[in-house]
Amino acid sequence: MPTPEQTHWIILAGGQASRMGGNDKGLIELAGQPFIQHVIDTLTPQTSHISINANRNQNIYSQYGDVFGDSIENYPGPLGGMHAALHHINNDWIGFVPCDCPQLPHDLVSRMTAACQPDTDIAVAHNGDYIQPVVTLLHRRILPKLEAFLANGDRKIILLYRQCNMITVDFSDQTDAFINLNTPDELSQFGARHDSN
Numbered sequence: 001m002p003t004p005e006q007t008h009w010i011i012l013a014g015g016q017a018s019r020m021g022g023n024d025k026g027l028i029e030l031a032g033q034p035f036i037q038h039v040i041d042t043l044t045p046q047t048s049h050i051s052i053n054a055n056r057n058q059n060i061y062s063q064y065g066d067v068f069g070d071s072i073e074n075y076p077g078p079l080g081g082m083h084a085a086l087h088h089i090n091n092d093w094i095g096f097v098p099c100d101c102p103q104l105p106h107d108l109v110s111r112m113t114a115a116c117q118p119d120t121d122i123a124v125a126h127n128g129d130y131i132q133p134v135v136t137l138l139h140r141r142i143l144p145k146l147e148a149f150l151a152n153g154d155r156k157i158i159l160l161y162r163q164c165n166m167i168t169v170d171f172s173d174q175t176d177a178f179i180n181l182n183t184p185d186e187l188s189q190f191g192a193r194h195d196s197n
């Protein structure tokens with residue numbers, strides 16, 4: 001429904017990365033490049049509208065593009081980044097990807113946009129096994145529901161989605177595209193596979 005050019009994409013890098021020892025995950029290096037650079041490299045051929053949601057090291061992230069932080073304090077989770085994006089970006093359709101997913105689909109934007117219907121609130125990627133709740137394209141009409149959800153103290157992303165008109169977008173041909181690296185072990189194992197290829 002929206003064309004790819006009518007969408008604006010946010011790289012979510014605002015988490016605490018507690019499982020990664022609290023290091024700012026978007027800036028951790030993989031194959032000589034910070035995580036955020038891998039995501040930017042995948043998205044740049046797909047869209048010219050990219051912003052970064054980060055709560056730490058905003059001066060460093062600003063070298064990679066437009067940066068904004070959460071307006072809700074105490075790390076409410078990815079929905080905090082989505083909430084901030086809906087206030088920061090003046091666009092009907094806003095897409096999200098996490099900073100710790102270094103091999104996202106090269107056709108993510110075209111497939112997510114093509115799947116949306118006029119009444120779609122949220123399109124969420126699905127790898128055939130699992131829904132990928134932080135790889136999503138949403139319409140700004142969900143903002144009132146999102147604000148009520150957060151004000152109620154709710155944080156579980158999928159519970160909000162179930163209140164909306166959600167569709168899933170099939171990426172079962174690319175199951176590995178959504179591998180995300182949450183711990184030092186996952187990072188070193190992924191790095192070792194990457195080096196041996």
Ligand SMILES: Nc1nc2c(ncn2[C@@H]2O[C@H](COP(=O)(O)OP(=O)(O)OP(=O)(O)O)[C@@H](O)[C@H]2O)c(=O)[nH]1
Pocket residue numbers: 012013014015016017018019020025053054070074075076077078079080081082097098099100134180182
């Ligand atoms: N803006 C914002 N983004 C968040 C927040 N929590 C998580 N995220 C982002 O959501 C995505 C998925 O989160 P996780 O992989 O669980 O990352 P994380 O919360 O940094 O890591 P853990 O603390 O180990 O769970 C990542 O891109 C995070 O940057 C938050 O409180 N605010």
Ligand SMILES: [Mg+2]
Pocket residue numbers: 098100180181182
């Ligand atoms: Mg993760």
